[in-house]
Amino acid sequence: MQRTEIKHLLKTEALSQDVLVKGWVRTFRNTQFIALNDGSTILNVQVVVDFQNTPEEILNKIKTGACLSVKGTLVPSTGAGQSVEVKATEIIILGEADPEAYPIQPKKHSLEFLRSHGHLRMRTNTFSAIFRVRHAMAFAIHQYFHERGYFYIHSPIITGSDAEGAGEMFRVTTLNLDNPPRTEEGKVDFSQDFFGKETNLTVSGQLQGEIAALALGKVYTFGPTFRAENSNTTRHLAEFWMIEPEVAFNEIEDNKNLAEDFLKYLVRYALENCADDIDFLDKRLAEEEKQKPQNDRRAMGLIETLRFCTENDFARISYTEAIQILQNSKQYKEKKFQYEVEWGKDLQSEHERFLVEKHFKKPVIVGDYPKDIKAFYMKLNPDGKTVAAMDVLFPGIGEIIGGSQREDSTEKLMKRMDEMHIPAHEMSWYLDLRRFGSAPHSGFGLGFERLMLFVTGMGNIRDVIGFPRAAKTIEF
RNA sequence: UCCUUGGUAGCUCAGUCGGUUAGAGCAUCUGACUGUUAAUCAGAGGGUCGCUGGUUCAAGUCCAGCCCAGGGAGCCA
Numbered sequence: 001m002q003r004t005e006i007k008h009l010l011k012t013e014a015l016s017q018d019v020l021v022k023g024w025v026r027t028f029r030n031t032q033f034i035a036l037n038d039g040s041t042i043l044n045v046q047v048v049v050d051f052q053n054t055p056e057e058i059l060n061k062i063k064t065g066a067c068l069s070v071k072g073t074l075v076p077s078t079g080a081g082q083s084v085e086v087k088a089t090e091i092i093i094l095g096e097a098d099p100e101a102y103p104i105q106p107k108k109h110s111l112e113f114l115r116s117h118g119h120l121r122m123r124t125n126t127f128s129a130i131f132r133v134r135h136a137m138a139f140a141i142h143q144y145f146h147e148r149g150y151f152y153i154h155s156p157i158i159t160g161s162d163a164e165g166a167g168e169m170f171r172v173t174t175l176n177l178d179n180p181p182r183t184e185e186g187k188v189d190f191s192q193d194f195f196g197k198e199t200n201l202t203v204s205g206q207l208q209g210e211i212a213a214l215a216l217g218k219v220y221t222f223g224p225t226f227r228a229e230n231s232n233t234t235r236h237l238a239e240f241w242m243i244e245p246e247v248a249f250n251e252i253e254d255n256k257n258l259a260e261d262f263l264k265y266l267v268r269y270a271l272e273n274c275a276d277d278i279d280f281l282d283k284r285l286a287e288e289e290k291q292k293p294q295n296d297r298r299a300m301g302l303i304e305t306l307r308f309c310t311e312n313d314f315a316r317i318s319y320t321e322a323i324q325i326l327q328n329s330k331q332y333k334e335k336k337f338q339y340e341v342e343w344g345k346d347l348q349s350e351h352e353r354f355l356v357e358k359h360f361k362k363p364v365i366v367g368d369y370p371k372d373i374k375a376f377y378m379k380l381n382p383d384g385k386t387v388a389a390m391d392v393l394f395p396g397i398g399e400i401i402g403g404s405q406r407e408d409s410t411e412k413l414m415k416r417m418d419e420m421h422i423p424a425h426e427m428s429w430y431l432d433l434r435r436f437g438s439a440p441h442s443g444f445g446l447g448f449e450r451l452m453l454f455v456t457g458m459g460n461i462r463d464v465i466g467f468p469r470a471a472k473t474i475e476f
Numbered sequence: 477u478c479c480u481u482g483g484u485a486g487c488u489c490a491g492u493c494g495g496u497u498a499g500a501g502c503a504u505c506u507g508a509c510u511g512u513u514a515a516u517c518a519g520a521g522g523g524u525c526g527c528u529g530g531u532u533c534a535a536g537u538c539c540a541g542c543c544c545a546g547g548g549a550g551c552c553a
Contacts, residue, residue, distance in 0.1 A: 030512045046513080064503095081513045100486085105503050106514050109487065112546065167551065204553095229551055230477060242553060338549085349549070402553060447553030460546090471477095472544095 007040035065097030155205030169200035209246035246443035403444020
């Protein structure tokens with residue numbers, strides 16, 4: 001007999017037909033009612049046990065976490081919580097779960113506790129919901145770009161370029177670290193390493209994306225990204241997934257339009273395609289918020305926040321305007337900001353949060369940053385002081401997207417590289433993109449897990465990736 | 477890396493001014509009940525108080541160092 005997935009079973013008309021379901025016990029109530037879940041949906045199916053005619057040794061093994069195969073008939077439920085249920089005729093224990101030893105019991109567990117039992121946490125409602133949504137978001141990303149004629153580019157994981165300038169890198173080597181070969185000056189001789197030079201894990205697929213965009217027009221990458229920063233926060237990982245579209249002929253405004261349309265599409269996709277899971281996560285968040293003091297609570301619930309995001313235009317301001325808004329704020333005048341607000345200095349988290357959560361109360365795109373606080377490849381504006389950069393700031397998360405129009409003038413790019421001490425000889429291929437058939441082009445990077453934080457309402461980035469890698473954290 | 481708050485039963489936490497035998501809820505086990513929705517009721521078992529050292533007649537409680545975790549900051553997506 002074919003197994004029916006619970007997701008489909010719950011939408012089936014109950015006509016006392018024979019069915020086979022398999023799944024894991026969530027709770028066993030009253031020696032009679034099993035809440036069974038098989039991961040296909042957050043919803044459980046209720047299995048009704050004829051306990052008087054079921055052997056004791058089977059009944060004793062129906063415990064939270066145990067895996068069952070159940071044959072029975074699908075009937076309308078007389079109970080209130082569900083429309084259909086399975087009257088069991090045969091129960092087979094596929095895998096026992098000793099309740100004395102199994103850590104996941106039908107009670108509220110803290111996220112920290114579940115994080116420390118990472119191999120079992122996907123069996124909970126919260127985490128199964130998160131990972132179904134994560135799949136849906138990954139799928140929606142490909143669908144969005146595919147429908148619009150973008151090409152998916154596989155940027156390399158190992159890079160020989162050390163000029164990407166996005167933080168600390170993980171070294172890739174096959175050299176014997178106990179006794180590496182040395183040059184005459186006593187330095188490690190990387191010419192004897194596997195690739196014949198120093199290599200690292202990628203910190204960005206952007207530069208390769210630019211190569212592809214200036215040939216194929218519209219491209220994107222979606223892959224793992226590695227940063228060896230010793231950062232210990234709720235929004236940083238050492239290994240994370242990043243989406244980086246890169247588009248020839250797009251100028252900075254086109255880039256902002258793409259970012260806004262893309263994010264709204266993804267959020268709408270989650271609302272439309274993950275309703276049960278989002279609904280659960282909405283309730284979970286509401287429960288969690290209840291525990292907090294009144295003025296620490298979010299202004300809106302999860303679903304409300306997501307709808308709001310899809311229905312309203314993002315605010316768009318320049319860095320210079322942002323500084324003015326901050327300097328005219330009550331907080332600034334009352335010296336409530338810990339860090340200085342001054343043209344030329346980067347916006348701090350507290351400033352970004354003020355703009356998004358207090359002033360505009362919606363997503364904000366900040367553009368035209370001072371050139372000195374941004375990367376060398378960003379296009380210099382006519383004022384000679386700012387660059388065509390853009391950061392998309394989201395409530396509760398901060399920077400979810402960072403992007404820019406790229407400098408397409410060989411001369412200006414070389415000047416910037418010189419000023420920022422980036423060795424031109426190592427980047428000749430990058431300069432060639434400007435030297436031959438240069439074109440205006442733009443792109444951005446979206447942190448996949450930061451998107452996941454927003455869509456699921458979770459607070460810690462380690463809870464929206466299956467197997468988090470961070471400083472001093474690597475398991476499984 | 478810095479700041480900050482924590483570490484007490486399987487989990488979540490309480491533990492007063494340093495003072496007798498370290499408590500509660502949930503989970504677990506046993507029994508009762510049997511159309512329940514994290515079922516309910518009764519009872520039972522369960523502790524290296526993060527680790528090391530110090531102060532003291534006496535330390536879960538005070539002090540120092542270390543380890544681990546949460547939150548915030550920096551860096552960034």
